[in-house]
Amino acid sequence: MANDRLRDALERSRVSPAELALLTECDVKTVSRWLAGRVPHPRTRFKIAKRLKEDEDYLWPGARRAVAEASDSAGMVHFYPRRGAVPPNLWDRLLDGAIAEVGILVYVGMFLTEKPDLLDRLREKAESGARIRILLGDRESSAVKQRSVDEGIGRETISAKIDQANAFFASLSDVPSIEVRSHSTVLYNSIYRFDNDMIVNPHVYGKTAPMAPAMHLRKTSTYGLFDTYSDSFEAVWGSTKPDESRR
Template sequence: MKEDEDYLWPGAHRVADDVTDSAGMVQFYPTRGAVPPNLWDRLLDAATAEVGILVYVGMFLTEKPDLLDRLHKKATTGARIRILLGDRESSAVKQRSVDEGIGRETISAKIDQANAFFGSLKGVPNIEVRNHSTVLYNSVYRFDNDMIVNPHVYGKTAPMAPAMHLRKTAMYGLFNTYADSFEAVWESARESRS
């Protein structure tokens, strides 16, 4: 049975997580699946001002049974929660589905599931869900001044592509580059109909 290193040796990665280079790189992972599950939880728990999610689907998030409750609680304490899901009808979504070799409508169907999952948050103050039709070069998961960026690779599904844990630094760095990209997509997106 394979166990997460942080489960076996709690705190072993804590020192590495606190070290960033001048560009804001905390840790590089060979695949998104290699990001320790507890890192996602730790970053979400620590966020007090902003949580931003930019994906086409983010299906692995819908597998967290308490995620909606946690996002709702964050919003009620004043955190701004912004979720960007793909537009199921966009040509970019259809093409990504073909490029990943999973069928033209597969990602669209998964977006339907994600819209239904996050739909229960509609109307909650401080939470907005929008759909975008951009070509998604990266999935972005922001937690205040930390983020995980999942650059996409042609022919591979998102869990098989690399991931970077970034942290905002005093200098303009990688964090800012991806935060700016998130904002550009946010401005072009429309409110979710779900």
């Protein structure tokens, strides 16, 4: 359906499609599509509304609400351009709030081991009834070796870090509700689950994990992103076996 409100606003403001294209750094064909009913990107909508001195919701009724509803239904709470941008207090808040389930899927997760009270907090969670599952990389797996090469840090670097992570978590081996396993899968995403909240860190070729994006997800009433990554975690967990040497 044609956007007559946008067309009328252009005429009232005496702004031509060519001028609008210049303003938004788009071509005139794109402006024609907007006039025909296509909805511009949110930042572009804001720029157009400001230039035409019109309310964005008047020019594109329901557009902002539709984006919000789509985000809610998918379970996306917040997107971070880098994992390093996730606020430290968010990790603490999610861990503190977890009652039933904590799941960690990484190769190393070294930044977690820098929390001085992490082991005590995990032990307390487990003793209160929470299930704690930690998946670390198999230091000898080809996937781990390749990831280390891909990050440009040397073939054995991640394997050495895995040794450190295993040593760090070793003191939890006597806690029945905590299980640490090794996996040899390609780590497309690091996953950190805290009951119905989750931080997912998709990996990028040539970049270390802190420099790759992170998503804060929340479980929704219908199947969403949280469930997609939860299924992935379970698939990796199901591909491993308990390591009796940890007991």
